[in-house]
Amino acid sequence: MSGPVTQEDLDFDRAHIWHPYTSLTKPLKVYPVERAEGCIITLSDGTKLVDGMASWWCVQHGYNNPILNKAATDQLSKMSHIMFGGLAHKPSIELCKKLVELTPAGLECVLLADSGSISIDVGLKMALQYQNSKGRKDKSKFLTIRHGYHGDAFGGLSVSDTTNSMHHIFQGFLPKNIFCKAPETRFDNQDPNVEQIVEEIDVKPFKEIIEKRHEEIAGFILEPIVQGAGGLRVSHPYFLKRASEICKKYDVLLILDEVATGLGRTGKLFAFEHANIVPDILCLGKSLTGGYLTLSATITSREIGNEISDGPAGCFMHGQTYMGNPLACAVGNANLGIIMEGKWKNQVKQIETQLLEELGPLKDHPKVADLRILGAIGIVQLKENVNVEEIQKKFVAAGAWIRPFRNLVYIYPQYTTNPEELTVLTNAIKSSI
Numbered sequence: 393m394s395g396p397v398t399q400e401d402l403d404f405d406r407a408h409i410w411h412p413y414t415s416l417t418k419p420l421k422v423y424p425v426e427r428a429e430g431c432i433i434t435l436s437d438g439t440k441l442v443d444g445m446a447s448w449w450c451v452q453h454g455y456n457n458p459i460l461n462k463a464a465t466d467q468l469s470k471m472s473h474i475m476f477g478g479l480a481h482k483p484s485i486e487l488c489k490k491l492v493e494l495t496p497a498g499l500e501c502v503l504l505a506d507s508g509s510i511s512i513d514v515g516l517k518m519a520l521q522y523q524n525s526k527g528r529k530d531k532s533k534f535l536t537i538r539h540g541y542h543g544d545a546f547g548g549l550s551v552s553d554t555t556n557s558m559h560h561i562f563q564g565f566l567p568k569n570i571f572c573k574a575p576e577t578r579f580d581n582q583d584p585n586v587e588q589i590v591e592e593i594d595v596k597p598f599k600e601i602i603e604k605r606h607e608e609i610a611g612f613i614l615e616p617i618v619q620g621a622g623g624l625r626v627s628h629p630y631f632l633k634r635a636s637e638i639c640k641k642y643d644v645l646l647i648l649d650e651v652a653t654g655l656g657r658t659g660k661l662f663a664f665e666h667a668n669i670v671p672d673i674l675c676l677g678k679s680l681t682g683g684y685l686t687l688s689a690t691i692t693s694r695e696i697g698n699e700i701s702d703g704p705a706g707c708f709m710h711g712q713t714y715m716g717n718p719l720a721c722a723v724g725n726a727n728l729g730i731i732m733e734g735k736w737k738n739q740v741k742q743i744e745t746q747l748l749e750e751l752g753p754l755k756d757h758p759k760v761a762d763l764r765i766l767g768a769i770g771i772v773q774l775k776e777n778v779n780v781e782e783i784q785k786k787f788v789a790a791g792a793w794i795r796p797f798r799n800l801v802y803i804y805p806q807y808t809t810n811p812e813e814l815t816v817l818t819n820a821i822k823s824s825i
């Protein structure tokens with residue numbers, strides 16, 4: 393079973409194994425990988441690459457991290473999994489205590505599931521059960537914004553913008569939800585009248601929909617500040633602030649998908665802190681275990697928790713096999729411990745400063761349409777779509793692991809990336825475009 397990936401293995405992979413968003417008949421090139429240590433990925437042929445993707449935004453403190461390794465091995469010898477029905481255990485309790493401590497007062501009831509997609513489905517179901525329990529049975533739709541992406545399960549897909557993505561094939565099978573335009577005002581808009589601009593361009597159309605249709609809307613769901621897979625847009629926090637106020641007024645629950653932005657990525661522990669608000673339902677995933685094991689959390693207020701619990705169903709109708717998996721919780725607990733030490737703040741700030749310095753000049757490059765940098769996120773939007781296989785070859789030759797999509801070349805480096813490693817990434821971007 394062990395040993396390097398052989399050509400025979402790769403032939404099997406091509407013929408039998410689905411990779412994310414790929415075709416079995418026209419598979420894209422995959423690179424055989426052997427090890428990952430710190431911020432370095434080692435391919436089977438010995439090529440070393442600086443990790444620019446944090447394994448799709450979930451690794452913060454390095455691969456093969458001794459603290460997370462220890463948490464996993466210690467827990468492994470005690471109990472790798474146990475059913476969560478009727479049993480309670482220390483790893484989940486310690487993890488949830490930290491989550492309750494890290495999130496603002498008012499967010500205190502936690503449901504642990506096994507992926508970001510499911511944390512969204514859970515959040516949507518909680519909103520529906522809550523509204524139902526409140527006697528607002530017509531509040532059975534969700535409002536969301538264009539270009540959003542909330543996972544690959546059916547619930548999350550129903551609030552994702554499938555119109556211009558490959559997911560449109562499922563449109564006929566999805567619950568019909570309501571879409572409004574995504575906020576256009578940029579995060580870095582420096583206009584002294586920026587709030588008026590946001591009010592006019594972004595809040596007005598949102599408010600009109602809520603005023604007209606609030607009686608059928610259970611919740612408003614969005615990725616706060618940074619939209620991920622739907623186009624990596626970075627919006628002004630004032631929209632979120634106003635949206636939160638308007639939702640409150642009309643009994644629409646604010647559900648924030650912080651699966652990608654949570655735990656420091658944008659420079660704040662949670663992206664909603666940029667707007668100084670607290671959501672009704674918060675969905676976390678990806679980085680909870682520092683990229684080790686799959687785990688997610690959906691966190692709500694006591695009021696929502698109690699309302700659901702006392703409602704007609706008498707419980708929250710969700711109970712998956714791997715809920716509260718002790719192994720994932722133990723690693724998540726250790727990872728939150730690292731977060732609580734607080735080093736991430738400076739690390740992310742330094743990455744942001746270096747990205748601004750090193751990628752900033754690309755703004756004037758003839759092939760670049762836009763540049764967006766926030767926290768440990770650097771996005772170069774090109775005027776034309778890239779050929780992923782071709783550009784990835786160039787990145788690998790330059791010692792970088794970066795995987796663009798459409799016209800977006802972006803990096804989400806790990807927080808522990810050192811300045812030299814980060815320069816490898818920014819140089820790779822500069823030279824390849």
Ligand code: PMP
Nearest residue numbers: 507508509541542543620651652
């Ligand atoms: N929401 C957002 C914002 C995401 O970026 C993702 C994953 N890219 C998801 C939900 C789904 O998470 P997962 O892939 O872990 O199911």
